Amino acid sequence: MLQVKNLKKTYVSKGKKVEAVKGITFETEKGEIFAILGPNGAGKTTTIKSILRLIIPDEGEIYINGIDVHKHPSHALKYVSAVLEGNRNIHWKMTVYENLKYFGYIRGLGGKYLKSRISEILEFVELTEKKNELAGKLSRGMQQRLAIGIALLPDTPLILLDEPTLGLDVESSLKVRQMLEKLTKDGKTILLSTHDMQLVEKVANHVLIINKGRVVVSDKKEKLLDAFKKKRFKISFLSNNGYKELEKFGTVVEENGEKILNIQIDNMEQLYEVLEHFKSKNIEIKRLESVMVNFEEVFVNIVRGDENGLS
Ligand SMILES: Nc1ncnc2c1ncn2[C@@H]1O[C@H](COP(=O)(O)OP(=O)(O)OP(=O)(O)O)[C@@H](O)[C@H]1O
Ligand SMILES: [Mg+2]
Numbered sequence: 001m002l003q004v005k006n007l008k009k010t011y012v013s014k015g016k017k018v019e020a021v022k023g024i025t026f027e028t029e030k031g032e033i034f035a036i037l038g039p040n041g042a043g044k045t046t047t048i049k050s051i052l053r054l055i056i057p058d059e060g061e062i063y064i065n066g067i068d069v070h071k072h073p074s075h076a077l078k079y080v081s082a083v084l085e086g087n088r089n090i091h092w093k094m095t096v097y098e099n100l101k102y103f104g105y106i107r108g109l110g111g112k113y114l115k116s117r118i119s120e121i122l123e124f125v126e127l128t129e130k131k132n133e134l135a136g137k138l139s140r141g142m143q144q145r146l147a148i149g150i151a152l153l154p155d156t157p158l159i160l161l162d163e164p165t166l167g168l169d170v171e172s173s174l175k176v177r178q179m180l181e182k183l184t185k186d187g188k189t190i191l192l193s194t195h196d197m198q199l200v201e202k203v204a205n206h207v208l209i210i211n212k213g214r215v216v217v218s219d220k221k222e223k224l225l226d227a228f229k230k231k232r233f234k235i236s237f238l239s240n241n242g243y244k245e246l247e248k249f250g251t252v253v254e255e256n257g258e259k260i261l262n263i264q265i266d267n268m269e270q271l272y273e274v275l276e277h278f279k280s281k282n283i284e285i286k287r288l289e290s291v292m293v294n295f296e297e298v299f300v301n302i303v304r305g306d307e308n309g310l311s
Contacts, residue, residue, distance in 0.1 A: 035194060039303060051080070139172075157187070209299065
């Protein structure tokens with residue numbers, strides 16, 4: 001659906017060069033939610049704006065639906081719509097309905113089709129009752145839903161969302177999340193950038209982590225979670241001798257009066273070594289379980305590893 005190859009962009013402002021994107025490559029599959037993650041300034045917005053041709057990259061190729069965005073921009077961009085960072089995606093002095101009509105015209109829609117499409121969208125983003133209110137008077141969550149509604153008007157197969165849940169409360173974020181899930185069921189491909197780990201954990205299929213303009217990791221979310229899960233174990237004990245030795249292997253916490261050892265390993269061999277040690281000391285193990293990790297931990301670990309030159 002979308003291919004980005006070796007994308008590079010350096011900004012020059014006030015004589016200073018900022019290498020925002022230093023060669024990013026990725027590809028999305030149809031019908032997936034593809035999440036771009038990265039610390040502030042990693043290059044997420046620059047990547048999204050380059051795809052939309054709102055900024056011109058220095059190097060690299062971008063294909064939307066197989067069409068080269070650089071060579072055939074107006075053709076390629078027919079297949080994509082977007083909601084950018086912040087709240088400048090809507091006109092505050094127009095009503096909800098007027099916004100949809102205005103942006104519908106811009107995307108070349110009109111007549112009966114546009115009218116029925118607007119009704120459909122209003123239902124989908126749950127703003128039918130607010131259609132005659134000024135967009136500037138809506139809550140932040142409603143404004144974001146309107147912005148998404150506007151992006152949905154042209155019914156493009158690819159939708160780009162830059163931080164779709166930024167600044168939204170839990171309930172509004174949940175609504176956005178549910179909308180995204182429904183859209184992928186209809187076969188849409190969604191590329192989003194986000195700092196919202198809940199959103200990633202709940203809906204993303206693929207995760208691309210970038211840091212300082214470079215790709216650190218690109219993989220299916222489940223694979224990333226699994227890879228981390230395999231490395232974390234929780235061990236409880238039957239016999240209580242030798243507790244003082246435990247701290248050599250990891251952190252010890254007390255749960256329901258029981259001492260629990262949490263260990264983190266780089267490979268399975270290390271786990272066997274730990275177990276071997278307990279065996280030799282006659283320390284009996286009651287339970288060994290792999291620990292669930294949440295995506296936030298995965299993300300923080302990966303970025304920290306990158307900063308320390310480990311990955
Ligand atoms: N118009 C610009 N002129 C100069 N530098 C810029 C410009 N836009 C972005 N940058 C710089 O490029 C780098 C990447 O910025 P970008 O906005 O792509 O990051 P981001 O990953 O979207 O960050 P955030 O999570 O804060 O939104 C940053 O160092 C930023 O300061
Ligand atoms: Mg950004």
